[in-house]
Amino acid sequence: AGGGAPPGAGHADGQGARLAGGGAPAGAPRGVVIEVDTMMGRAGVRSVGQAVALARRVVAAPGLRFRGVMSHQVLRGAGDRANRFAEGGGYIERALEARRAIEDAGIAVDIVSTGESWTYDVAATYPEVTEIEGGTYVFLEVPYAYMREFRYALRVMGRVVARPDPRTAIGDVPIDAIGAPNGLPTLEGPDGVAVTAIDHHGVVLSGDADLSLGIGDPFFLLTHQQDVTVNRWDRYVGVRDGRVERIIEAPARGCVH
Structure with a gap:
């Protein structure tokens, strides 16, 4: 035509x-x-x-x-x-x-x-x-969760740095570390806890009830767009069965972020 x-x-x-x-x-x-x-x-x-x-x-x-x-x-x-x-x-x-x-x-x-x-x-x-x-299948991202033959292989780990109230935790992952063009990142467990805000200072985790997370506890975020997360990191930690198996360097990622 x-x-x-x-x-x-x-x-x-x-x-x-x-x-x-x-x-x-x-x-x-x-x-x-x-x-x-x-x-x-x-x-x-x-x-x-x-x-x-x-x-x-x-x-x-x-x-x-x-x-x-x-x-x-x-x-x-x-x-x-x-x-x-x-x-x-x-x-x-x-x-x-x-x-x-x-x-x-x-x-x-x-x-x-x-x-x-x-x-x-x-x-x-x-x-x-x-x-x-x-290409997304390599790491997967939350909007592609319907593709059940693939699984998540990319997470950003953070730690709780503040507990302003029993149902709220502040984590040390800023938006610069994960990106959020398609919405807030998703917390991978525990149930009843979700990401409610993220900015250049950190991320807010909010629960339906009192949170079990304490200061220093780790948590993991799933990205909603893996490519804008991947190009923010120089190094990846490869984990299999709970053990660190490999450190992957990414020197050619660029210098945008």
Whole structure:
């Protein structure tokens, strides 16, 4: 559906020229994958016609090699299997429509990269998909709890530093240590205790009844978005069966946080 040049065609041409220039001196063409916007509205071509037009620009650019298409999407509806397959399959089909149109235009498509942790099994039903982009499953996060074949492997440990009243505890985990773009982190037990606030100074744990947590007691928080938690730490402690098994260094995480 749709046709003509992609929005910002001049910008696309400029980017293509920079990519081509970067690969040309070494004589090695740079592979280009086009993103298809299937539902998020943040990046990618918006129609099949735009995908074909941009693929043609890449093919015509010296120093570039067109490789394929990709897409990324999130689940808007319920997390049950039927809805995952219906909604996720619809998004994947949009990426495949672009792939088929590009091939119909005489351009080979080697790569179709799509699917996420919540659609890994959906994407696997499409022979045309060459790569499944799932990554959240490695650590998992609270919004993905419906994917019961995965389990939590990432926690931020804190300790209680204050008890302002019997039903409230203050922990030493600030928002800088975990991030909270999708809501407050979740306390992993005990029952009846929840995170009610978090800021740059610490986290507030509140209970339905008097808390058993004392000063110095440890607690564990589960993240609601694992990627913005992961890039805040230089080091991870690997624990198996209650014992520290490995210290994992992450020197390439970046310096944003």
